[in-house]
Amino acid sequence: MTQNPPTLTYINGDKLQNKPRMSVFKLKCDQGKDHQLTMDGEKPSGHYQFTLTSKHVCVQKPPPATHTTPPAHTTQAPQPPQTTASNHHTTKDNPISLGTILDVCVLLLIVTYLAAGTSFMYFKRGARGKDALPNMVFWITVPGLIKEGCMFIVTRVKSLKGGHSGGYESL
Numbered sequence: 001m002t003q004n005p006p007t008l009t010y011i012n013g014d015k016l017q018n019k020p021r022m023s024v025f026k027l028k029c030d031q032g033k034d035h036q037l038t039m040d041g042e043k044p045s046g047h048y049q050f051t052l053t054s055k056h057v058c059v060q061k062p063p064p065a066t067h068t069t070p071p072a073h074t075t076q077a078p079q080p081p082q083t084t085a086s087n088h089h090t091t092k093d094n095p096i097s098l099g100t101i102l103d104v105c106v107l108l109l110i111v112t113y114l115a116a117g118t119s120f121m122y123f124k125r126g127a128r129g130k131d132a133l134p135n136m137v138f139w140i141t142v143p144g145l146i147k148e149g150c151m152f153i154v155t156r157v158k159s160l161k162g163g164h165s166g167g168y169e170s171l
Contacts, residue, residue, distance in 0.1 A: 005029075006057075023048045029058035 008025040026040075030053045040049035117134025121127040130136060 021046045027057040028053040
């Protein structure tokens with residue numbers, strides 16, 4: 001009776017001819033080899049076959065037990081869940097998320113805006129000090145505008161909850 005070797009399967013999200021790419025690694029035990037990876041081919045297109053021959057993939061038998069029952073006063077540590085190598089699918093982790101990309105883009109836009117605007121104000125208009133910052137009057141008023149907007153929203157929410165509406169009494 002022959003036994004099929006265990007396999008590791010990796011499926012990538014990239015598609016080739018409307019099918020995801022797949023790599024299947026057959027694990028072959030050989031106590032005489034540290035490691036050897038051979039490509040067996042691509043059957044069908046986008047489905048890559050490999051054989052990994054190594055002493056590190058050999059199944060080891062557990063050592064014989066020294067006693068039949070554990071002492072009553074000891075507790076056994078929880079065992080990690082058992083996993084099998086066959087049909088194990090992993091996806092390629094992308095270390096850069098969409099949020100990171102957006103943060104970097106916004107930061108680059110702000111730096112470009114400040115550098116270009118300050119250069120323009122300094123060299124073309126001859127502005128110096130705080131006056132060299134682009135749209136300085138607008139940026140000075142922004143915190144006050146934000147405060148007014150927040151106060152407006154708070155007042156509206158309070159009036160919806162039955163509180164005073166804008167400081168006026170009901171008739």
